[in-house]
Amino acid sequence: MAENSIDIKGLTKKYGEHIAVNKLNLTIEKGEIFGLLGPNGAGKSTTILMILGLTEVDSGSVKVCGIDSSRYPLEVKRKVGYLPEDVGFYNDYTGLQNLIYVARLNNIPEEEAKKTALEILAEVGLKDVKDSKVASYSRGMRQRLGLADVLIKNPEVIILDEPTLGLDPEGVKKFLQLIVRLSRKKGITVLFSSHHLHQIQQVCDRVGIFVKGKMLAEGKISSLAQQLFSKNAFTLEGGISTVAQDVKPSLSLKELVHKIKAIPEVEHVELKERKFMVESHRDVSAELSRLVVQSGYGLNFLSKKEYGLDDIYYQYFQEDKNT
């Protein structure tokens, strides 16, 4: 049907005066793994609840596989597997029984439900403990059971709300690999929320950065930097020194800064204890190094700063704190 698995337009949710999600636009293509990255309280869970029709939408629209989820929540739930944050199971049932129950809620006949459940349990690596009560499961096992629970309905889209919360690093790695493997194998679209950027970086095709109910930027990780730092896409860092005692620099440091500023398209120069930072619209490293050397200083190092998700993330969290 529609190419986009998830299509969100102008989605808004208010709790009284507080705007939890603010005019969110987002499209996720079929087969994509999308990471929704944001700090606690950003509105990630709220957005996900609205995608599933589990809470009312104040304005805007959500379409999942072309179906409006506030009008036809049942149809959407048929196609979407959802793993809530901090998911719970019926503790006095076994893992297998929990799965079969969910399968039966999805109108899968009992025989078939059992067969599929066993297959999926093997796939997520819970085959050995399928007959023990969920109460005895570890956190990692529960999350994997949650993933099995999501997959048993054979969904087109899966939505995982902070699925790696509370797992140890090894568990996180395995869990993420599992998600990627299963979704690639079956061509499932994945929407995955987290406040942990490294995890998102590892597995996601595309990332959206979500702070205070607003999508600040979205796209491939490589292109995010350009989007976010489009004003000053290049940053050079360098260290200067006076070459030798006898060679007097022809310019004072102040004058040097002025000179650097005069280079076309340089926006901002900062000098601090013989280290400088230059922000510019284009790569000015050649002119810069010549200028420094000609002025009689030594150039200890000059490096182009690459923006990773880290910087992006912190930059925005910083901004968040400042405002």
Added chain:
Amino acid sequence: MKNKVLRVGISKLNELKLREWTSNLHSLVFRDDDAGTSKGNFPWAPFKAMVQKEISDHFRNWRFIILFVIISLACMATLFSTMADGMKAIAADSSGNSFFFLNLFTKSNGTLPPFFGFVGFLGPLFGISLGFDAISSEQQRGTLSRVMAQPVPRDSILNAKFLAGIVVISVMFFTLSFLVLGSGLIALGIPPTAEEFMRIMVYTVLSIVYVSFWLNLSILFSVRFKQSATSALLGIAVWLFCTIFYPLIANMIIKAYEPSKFASPKAIYFYEKLKFYLGQIMPNELFDGITSAILVPSIRSLGPLSMEQLQGAIPSSLPLGQSIMLVWPQFTGLLSLTLLCFLLSYIVFMKREIRSRG
């Protein structure tokens, strides 16, 4: 005569209001949830799975087992004490009634309350205990959002919990009634008459309706309050209010209006009416009325009667059909209270946001 007309009027009104309510609510609550799945192919299999799970959960639950044992023991104890020293009294009680089996339910030797008293007293507790954590426990365990993410209509979970509760209550009450019938049979050696049997069955069904009112009330609380403890306490508080405090308050009000000996018949009639209606508001009073009319066939009216109405009445027992007519308004009242709780839980639940926990 006037009384009867009034009764019929009340029951008509009840029915009318209910119908209006349900149709209103249907449009309010069902929005477009059902629009996707046309009415014809409602998926019954998931619903069945839910009900089955709830029922088996109840039967495996210690809370249920303990309450069941307590209620059974209490009922058996009264039954045996009644039969042991009350046998002769019951058999010889020839005050115009020959309903031995009904007496088993209503008479006691004075040390313990009669069987129906126990059911009326403990039944609400039973209903509350089945429902008070219906929704809130799922929410606390984080399973509610998982279930609600499956393609089942939202109300299914409420319906399933309610239906499972009713099934469990029915199993229990029919078991108890048959136990009483059976022990009566053994003691006396003759089977109950068809009339007695039918009366006991009607009584059992009505007590199921009564307990399902409490079940619904506690489900309503469990939908409304996040903490199971809150809803349990509130349920018990309502129950205490109905059984203990309300009668006290009602008594005080009635005392205040008590007419003197020389008051006009009109004032006395008003007083009697007041006494009657104050009693009728509470579900347990409604149920008391129902049980006594059904189990004691000689009761001819649940309200005050004027001299005029009493004139010419023959002191004999009513046939079952007439007894049912007699309790019809009480019955519809109870039923409408039950439905009201159910619909309120719908309204609260259908629009609610389902977060994973808390």
